[in-house]
Amino acid sequence: MKTHEVTFIREGKSILAEEGTTVLQAQRQAGLDPDAPCGGQGTCGKCMVHVTSGPVTGILKACQTKITGDMTVDTLVREKEHAILAEGFSRPVPLHPLLRFGRTHIRKVKPGDNLSDWDRLKLALEESFGESMEHLRPDLETASGLYEMLKETDTWYAAVSGDTLLDLQKEPIKGYLAAFDIGTTTVVGYLMDARTGRVLAVESSMNPQAQYGADVIMRANYALENGTENLSSCIRQTVQTILDTLAEKSGISTGCIYQTCIVGNTCMHHLFLGISPGALVHAPYNPAISQLLFLKASEYDLHIHPKGQLILLPDVAGFVGADTMGCLLCIRPDQQEEISLMIDIGTNGEMVLGNKDRLAACSTAAGPAFEGAKIECGMRGASGAVDHVEYREGTWNYTTVGSKKAIGICGSGLIDLIACLRKAGIIDESGKLLTEDGTASFTLVAAEESGNGSPVYLSQKDVREVQLAKAAIAAGIQLLQKELGITTDQIAHVYIAGAFGNYMNPKSACDIGLIPICLKERIVPVGNAAGEGSKIALINREELFYSDILAKEISFVELAASPEFQDCFVDELEFPELL
């Protein structure tokens, strides 16, 4: 196979790429983590590069440019510092982790006792933890070493998690826990002291799987065509990098992290584990495996303590993942008398409605509009994104993330802008953009005021994208109400999880019909509730094990096949009347 040298001048890297492959593939090959939310379909235009020398030159889509000779490429790398939401609403839970540490005194064998060294250790652990160790998994390596160890001293410090002995040390053990929320776009990790539950460090990163597609469907399709390996290995590496950074920030060794818990949507869950997403993306859209999992971290390329555990919270259904379970652990609507609605708006919108009597969940393909994708000037909530818009007495005001010059608009800005355009009479109930100049777009920031020389505007197509997204969520809420037989007014709290929920203006969300207007005063942003739930699972074992029961108890409402949902969805496409 003929190869050509491709040089990336910004990164100072050269690789040999096969004839006929694309510049995007070459970027991946060089480990450059290119931004290609459409997965290389040629539709998003986010992968533009400047080919400065080669068979073709100019500013081109990397995914559409085939390599037919040696090339020099400027990747035009854009600002990659994103504001990732790590904080969440914290429900206080008692510190009662599955991972326990204890001082263990191993008694001598009396003549005639037919106890093995391992049996004596089990008895000692029972004494020190006050729990049966009958089902402790036999650990032959430790059993083999006990004879020599017990020559030194009878007193050892043990780390035990459930049925697994993780460590036996001569000195008291300082152990740590790491909780993760793997989102489609971002990954957040928390390091906690296992003895206090205190968070010592937080670290986040972009999900490198974005190079294989912006949304879960694109990534699933990539995995089905090419296998899960690329997607699994890059996310595992990112989790490891976060673990390394968390440890470094806290001045500990990663070898002292004994347990890590991961939440994520079902696709992130499957891809992290290297499980084919085939079942997820084909009707009837169910996970390959959904139960609470206890795995060996080392088997998933995580280098923490050599016997460290990897826990994955259960998925609820095909598109209601372990991240939703994390949110539920954070809120625990199943313990409450009042009815709560929990919405996690990301690429999909997952919703859970109910109280102690019953919970129902659904997932709507809301699309990534609120994450800035598919919106012409859309962007994530990064530096320079318009995040809030106000219209008062004919004047437009806006703020941006980091108070930088505007370069695009993120989800919270988008719903503000649309709410204001409705108020200003520029968008009608049907969603038609009635601009004065007759063009099908509204310019919020002129090119000369922007941070990148291009205007920040909203197109008719953008409005349609938002209508589709908000209608899906609004219809999902209606279907859940119907499932439980309750009226909107009975909903006492609306918990909005995720970055968008945290930054959005609840009034705008209601004004555009994303959330029923009567709930406006009941909206509680809970931030990264999924990540909070991941932490809760690590610090309280009852919560951890309850997640598996809860996952099975939730009624799952399948919207895709429901004619009722289609009706509701169409009804909800319109914007509400102005009050």
Next chain:
Amino acid sequence: MKTHEVTFIREGKSILAEEGTTVLQAQRQAGLDPDAPCGGQGTCGKCMVHVTSGPVTGILKACQTKITGDMTVDTLVREKEHAILAEGFSRPVPLHPLLRFGRTHIRKVKPGDNLSDWDRLKLALEESFGESMEHLRPDLETASGLYEMLKETDTWYAAVSGDTLLDLQKEPIKGYLAAFDIGTTTVVGYLMDARTGRVLAVESSMNPQAQYGADVIMRANYALENGTENLSSCIRQTVQTILDTLAEKSGISTGCIYQTCIVGNTCMHHLFLGISPGALVHAPYNPAISQLLFLKASEYDLHIHPKGQLILLPDVAGFVGADTMGCLLCIRPDQQEEISLMIDIGTNGEMVLGNKDRLAACSTAAGPAFEGAKIECGMRGASGAVDHVEYREGTWNYTTVGSKKAIGICGSGLIDLIACLRKAGIIDESGKLLTEDGTASFTLVAAEESGNGSPVYLSQKDVREVQLAKAAIAAGIQLLQKELGITTDQIAHVYIAGAFGNYMNPKSACDIGLIPICLKERIVPVGNAAGEGSKIALINREELFYSDILAKEISFVELAASPEFQDCFVDELEFPELL
């Protein structure tokens, strides 16, 4: 380090050996499996080789000959075909194996079901096996493949063992089981059809660990000095070779063997698993780990089905191993009203006495005299071994294994010979050999009649070895009786396990005082009962799990530290009066 070329002419092999290492080490290095029952101490003289060229030449002890230059060596390899006892007393047990096969119909997901593919498989397995699969271990690889598999067909054939799914196939599964008894000297393997419990093939082999020492103490010491690796890897290889041969004999693939069960004494058990025997050979002589173990065969270098299981029956105490547990499963004295005595005579003598009310066990360091070791003309029960001796009216008669010319004497021949010498008045009660010619030896086979030109004789020292061995066993029996508070006459059955027990003359055993004379008519040889127990564990799961309970219920009587045992032992050194 300087090296020299050592050429083994019989085997046509050359190796480079380090200066100063011994010829025995070079033989091991070349994979020749040399016979060195004393472990290279220079005491047994079984490793004689003929160095035909080199710095020294002649017939020399391989273990004492250092390599200081290039050498050519004739290993003088002796007859290696041993008669290994594979058959045993068979207690009929119902066919109810832990390993099950079933046809499984996986139901389609109904919309709204939040079941994962894995959950659906569990439900299907519950239906087809009529048992809860709640605790089935999650198998991510299978879960990942289910989506594609279920596209093909909903009907699959499953192999399940306990909480583990071993296989899922489109066609009905033909599965096999392999039971092993790893003795210090010999290894026996049995292949069974998992659906019928029928034995399809039997194969045996010498235990290659003999090259590191004849008895468990020598091997344990070798392991403590050099690590367990050499000992573990050679026995695992032998088990694999037996598995391969069993499969070939039966015309099946080793990949169809789903489960293998191993019994062996505690040292064989530990060394197979790669566990240090440190705890075993130092007071208070307890195992590192003794419980019933379920392991992955592949992690112990056994290439059967990729997910195949390795089961080790529990050890009872430091020197009462899983082989004794095998014997107990074969006999099940705990189910009987009558009191039984079970004796397994090998290098050690393990004994279990009791009935349904209580069982007590002990182990005596009987020494390997009955296996032919430490006896000047002693040999294993191989071709040419004197196995029975008769003295009638001044005439001596004997038989040999395979009716070959005599080349030595094995355990059963030894006790016959001593019993006859007592009867002939040539050995007195104290064990003194009163030969006519005043030499301290009795020649049974003259040099000119033997198969190797050397006489087969019994020395005074040999008589002393047998006295020590039989006294240890007889004293052990007394201590067990004392523990249970019973008289000798209350013992209804004496089950003698192992090759020696099978071939020995019960009358001679009683005449020399190995077994109390009043039990002469109650002796039942049970053959390779340990191997039978290993088979029983595979074909009946109640027996398998009960072994773990039984192991804990047996009272272990520690003889080593008992002054009472010392007294008894000294009393038992004398031979009984002639009746």
